[in-house]
Amino acid sequence: MTGGLTSFNGIQHCMIAGIHLDNLSEDETLAKIGALIAQGGAHYMAVVNAAKIVSAQNNEQLFGILNSADIVTADGMSVVWASRWLGQPLKERVTGIDMFERLIEYAAAHELSVYFLGAREAVVKTLAELFSARFPQLRLAGFHHGYFDAQENAERVGQIRQSRADLLFVAMGSPAQEKWIAANLQASGVKFALGVGGSFDHLAGFARRAPRWMQSVGLEWLHRLWLEPRRLWRRYLIGNTRFIWLVLKQKLGSTKAKGKS
Ligand code: UDP
16 A cells, blocks of 8 residues: 555545555445556455454554555445544445455456455355356356465465466455465465455355345444354454544544554
């Protein structure tokens, strides 16, 4: 990511609790990714929700990875609300799952090959089949589930490199996927990588996404909490409260300027 905060009218970036977000619409994000791919080299994008911003406060590695990404956008509606309240309004929410679908369509249209890494074997296999059926011209470089240990990592990276994939989608949960991308991006040889959380499960039909109305009023987290209360209560209830506190502190002007140049 480049540049810093600009004026509040037509801002390019917004900063929330030290994390810098790009003020891009979904279409603009896609255009920027296209430009990054054309430019050459290896690039990655990260999406953030309230929980990820909170978790980055105590995780220097995640903090650095987010602020070194080529693009960072808001995965959660609460992040967009916070940006507005802080006077640095983001244009819209640009979620990982929506960008993932847009990029598959883009890849099919631009002859770019894709690799899916993550989720359970049955999920990623179904996903690959579904996308291949939906976009017959899609170049599927390969796929692999996301349950492998450190010893196997070199083999996974080697396989992606050999596949000559252009775009890599990693669905291993956060912060595992962000760390994996940061550590293996160069070696994998891909042009662009995106961490997409639970998207493989949702798009392959193994998990339900919240109804549109819940997404638009910022209650997607409540839907997920309802489905997986044991795993997620801490993330959402404690995470959301801490997020509100962080934003409040920043609003009151006491958050120390931290992060990127
Ligand atoms: N996952 C994985 N390897 C692991 C742990 C999880 O591939 O070691 C996958 C899991 O199967 C699911 C995704 O990572 O597809 C995690 O989704 P989650 O909903 O937790 O994503 P988040 O909420 O962190 O975006």
